[in-house]
Amino acid sequence: MTRTIRPLVAGNWKMNGLKADLAIATEVAKGYDTGMKAAVDLAICPPATLLYLASAALLGSRIATGGQDCSTQDSGAFTGETSAVMLADTGATFAIVGHSERRTLHGETSATVKDKAQAAQKALLVPIVCVGETRDEREAGKAVAIVKKQLRGSIPDGSTAATLVVAYEPVWAIGTGLTPTAADVAEMHEAIRNELGRLLGKVTAAGVRLLYGGSVKPSNAAELMNVANVDGALVGGASLKAEDFLGIARACA
Numbered sequence: 717m718t719r720t721i722r723p724l725v726a727g728n729w730k731m732n733g734l735k736a737d738l739a740i741a742t743e744v745a746k747g748y749d750t751g752m753k754a755a756v757d758l759a760i761c762p763p764a765t766l767l768y769l770a771s772a773a774l775l776g777s778r779i780a781t782g783g784q785d786c787s788t789q790d791s792g793a794f795t796g797e798t799s800a801v802m803l804a805d806t807g808a809t810f811a812i813v814g815h816s817e818r819r820t821l822h823g824e825t826s827a828t829v830k831d832k833a834q835a836a837q838k839a840l841l842v843p844i845v846c847v848g849e850t851r852d853e854r855e856a857g858k859a860v861a862i863v864k865k866q867l868r869g870s871i872p873d874g875s876t877a878a879t880l881v882v883a884y885e886p887v888w889a890i891g892t893g894l895t896p897t898a899a900d901v902a903e904m905h906e907a908i909r910n911e912l913g914r915l916l917g918k919v920t921a922a923g924v925r926l927l928y929g930g931s932v933k934p935s936n937a938a939e940l941m942n943v944a945n946v947d948g949a950l951v952g953g954a955s956l957k958a959e960d961f962l963g964i965a966r967a968c969a
């Protein structure tokens with residue numbers, strides 16, 4: 717398949733990683749060879765505690781870093797929160813927002829996700845806006861409608877191809893080893909592209925990177941990454957092993 721959009725493979729370490737685990741990031745940097753650099757962008761999103769160190773360790777590697785969430789606010793009396801401005805100050809250039817674990821465990825609505833994505837863009841971070849249906853919603857035949865509704869609620873007005881990444885992550889595929897069929901991914905990614913067209917205009921929508929996420933591994937990456945309108949991957953578990961993460965990146969390249 718000839719790609720018109722440069723793909724992105726982003727690793728979401730979730731709440732995993734101590735200082736010693738920065739070795740994973742440096743291993744990835746070592747394996748990110750000239751051929752891969754020519755074909756695929758990489759980003760690593762470690763926990764906030766490691767973000768500054770990870771950004772420093774990856775300086776000059778052309779591997780970006782990102783936060784896993786950000787506050788809707790820039791600063792102030794918001795104990796425990798990390799603002800997009802603070803993430804940017806560490807050297808990060810991305811922020812994952814609306815991950816299903818945030819939507820489910822922290823009750824984040826699409827309106828909150830939109831505010832977070834806007835805060836990220838204001839701080840010159842690119843938000844990776846996550847959307848995805850639950851197993852019940854898919855079994856009820858509502859997957860596409862649910863994801864389109866999440867998009868309408870979560871995407872900041874005026875987003876451009878350079879300031880937005882969307883990740884389709886079926887909730888039932890995250891961390892389970894299950895993946896949708898290539899046909900289901902194709903249907904969903906086409907629907908997302910079309911919905912972004914309605915929200916942002918067709919020209920903008922055509923350039924937005926649409927990542928697939930949910931149990932991506934080196935063994936299934938080639939099939940998933942070759943689906944039309946899939947412009948990379950958001951990787952959880954497999955991003956904690958440099959060789960697996962690089963294997964996925966290779967499949968994408």
Ligand code: PEP
Nearest residue numbers: 890891929930931952953
């Ligand atoms: C994720 O949490 O964003 C994710 C895709 O997880 P996993 O790859 O482990 O399914």
